[in-house]
Amino acid sequence: MAHASPRRRTLRRTATAVGAVxxxxxxxxxxxxxxxxxxxxxxxxxxxxxxxxxxxxxxxxxxxxxxxxxxxxxxxxxxxxxxxxxxxxxxxxxxxxxxxxxxxxxxxxxxxxxxxxxxxxxxxxxxxxxxxxxxxxxxxxxxxxxxxxxxxxxxxxxxxxxxxxxxxxxxxxxxxxxxxxxxxxxxxxxxxxxxxTADFQVTGAQLKGKVGDTVPLTVKFTNAGPGWVAGEPYESVTNVHIKMPAGTTVTGTHSCRDQGQGAYVCGTSSSFMHPNTEHTYKFKLKINKAVPGAKGSVALEEKSRPFDPIKSNDSADILLDVEGAGATGGSGSTSGTGGSGTSGSDSSGSTSGSGGSGTSASGGSGSASGSGSTSGSGTSTTGGSSATGTSGSSSTGGDLAETGSGSTLPLAAAAAGxxxxxxxxxxxxxxxxxxxx
CATH class of the missing domain: 2.60.40 (Immunoglobulin-like)
Structure with a gap:
């Protein structure tokens, strides 16, 4: 039986929710x-x-x-x-x-x-x-x-x-x-x-620019399935926590809550999520100064998800290569996608520099490089893919949300229709x- 695609809208909690949608x-x-x-x-x-x-x-x-x-x-x-x-x-x-x-x-x-x-x-x-x-x-x-x-x-x-x-x-x-x-x-x-089960996963990004530039940032949250998930009525299925790299300022975003000090919380457009669907969060990021090794993170909220046994893709890095900032570990991966892969409109991109190349396991591929001249080789691995380069190594993880164990997300009668x-x-x-x- 075919399922209709969920409508894409930003969710606001209704103060007088009647307990049934x-x-x-x-x-x-x-x-x-x-x-x-x-x-x-x-x-x-x-x-x-x-x-x-x-x-x-x-x-x-x-x-x-x-x-x-x-x-x-x-x-x-x-x-x-x-x-x-x-x-x-x-x-x-x-x-x-x-x-x-x-x-x-x-x-x-x-x-x-x-x-x-x-x-x-x-x-x-x-x-x-x-x-x-x-x-x-x-x-x-x-x-x-x-x-x-x-x-x-x-x-x-x-x-x-x-x-x-x-x-x-x-x-x-x-x-x-x-x-x-x-x-x-x-x-x-x-x-x-x-x-x-239902595999919740996030993807990060690899950014490149110079001081004064404003660069686009796109990160994603995906339910890779195979199961659908319903949360509480009028509540996000889950929340995604995003921390921007040091030395940057967000100049534009949509539907994400500013928590201060470069931290944002992004929700979902409805209180349920079909398998193989995603939510994309877009920002405009101004590079104010060069901070060597600047790195942000994307992570699912700290909430028990017993239906999701794959924890390695619950967090990802936002890597920033600023011209003149020195080596930033350009071979780092932007996401962990071990287990089942994402579907939908995965993104891919590439940036160039004077260092080695890296791999993004967020459904597409990208390359990033540091501008340092350090010799040697490094390896980054996420979700079974690896890349080697000459600019040191960087691995995913960031601020990994502690998911713990316990009851599943409640299947509220309202959210489940x-x-x-x-x-x-x-x-x-x-x-x-x-x-x-």
Whole structure:
């Protein structure tokens, strides 16, 4: 199932965040009104843990008619976050839709099925299919199920009707039915955790100029996947800390916060991040004076990321070769990209001087040189690539963020586009994120 690309915008925290970016209440009754689906009770759905991307598992969701009369027809709907999908072909009595993909909500994948059969009181029913598919991008996902007495419609939806064999509800005699007259919710949700990872990585830069020059600086933060990651609603997925080389002043930037003394903090444009996507941070850097060995750094914030086992690419150097400053270690690499490589629009560039050459492992290649005449050879290695030169050696690292261990980034229902499902009409609550400058 194809995923839409996330929209690129600067994220600002909304002070009155309601805890949900896209809340779909399908037929939610006004306060004080009777729930139109009273008498339909969903059974609890346990967590689905340790599933393998590319696999399929049974689509959960069973319910009981706790009323006193049989029903002639019911509808069920499932909403899955972007690491999940449904097996093909879609049954002919079901349709699929993509919902969301705007503001801070990623898309939700909906499956809506109509069951034209008798549903007797006091009996547990569940659909005989289809299956829940674990996508390659799965990591920490959520699934919500809902049963309704009324047709379910999605606003501005474009449903795709299934063409496969129709499915039906089957009795589940091994499950305990809900108590007669119970008014428990007609919805249930669960978390789906995949055996996967997401590689967060940064790239640095190699700069060259003379005193008085203003040079462009571009650094990147990438989720190299394979999993997607969601953070708290209206919060950056992570923050990137950038320290400028000594002897320079930032004269222009966009969407990064100035922390003083040449330090900046840059966030992400949304509270979730698809795999193989990146954020680029651009600055204009004025060289005020020549400082031998001037070097800045790029590093992910000090935050636990258990889903990211590769720590060698969590930091990178910003190397600056100032004409007349002496040797700066021009063979240093600008990034660590060990493990999986970045994708997207990797940058490359080269600078020249009187020293040796170096290699950048940030998806492209570049060369930098010091102007000193020191003899000997040096080697710099990042992510499996190495370069030798005659101007000494420099290695990556900089101020490496301590990531530690602990819980994963929370998969907030809002950031993941979680769906709270009701029955009948439709209410959509959205929050728009303003651009921060």
């Amino acid at each position: 896209a809340v779909i209440a399908l037929g939610a009754a006004p306060a004080g009104a009777a729930d139109p689906d009273t008498g339909l009770v969903m059974g609890k759905i346990g967590p689905i843990d340790g599933v393998k991307p590319g696999s399929e598992v049974g689509l959960p969701g069973s319910f009981t008619n706790t009323g006193t009369e049989a029903l002639d027809k019911v509808w069920m709907i499932w909403s899955a976050t972007i690491g999940l999908g449904y097996s093909s072909p879609t049954p002919s009595n079901c349709s699929t839709e993509n919902y969301g993909g705007a503001d801070e909500a990623p898309q939700s994948y909906l499956l809506i099925c109509e069951f034209d059969q008798t549903v007797s009181p006091g009996v547990v029913y569940a659909p005989e299919g289809p299956k829940l598919r674990i996508q390659d991008s799965a990591l920490n996902d959520e699934l919500t199920a809902r049963v309704s007495k009324s047709p379910i419609q999605i606003p501005e939806g474009s449903p795709t009707q299934g063409t496969g064999p129709a499915i039906k509800l089957v009795e589940r005699p091994d499950e305990t039915p809900a108590a007669p007259g119970s008014t428990e919710p007609a919805r249930a949700g669960t978390k789906v955790t995949a055996k996967s 979680a769906v709270i499902l009701g029955a009948g009409g439709v209410l959509v609550a959205r929050r728009r994120a303003a651009r921060q400058r």
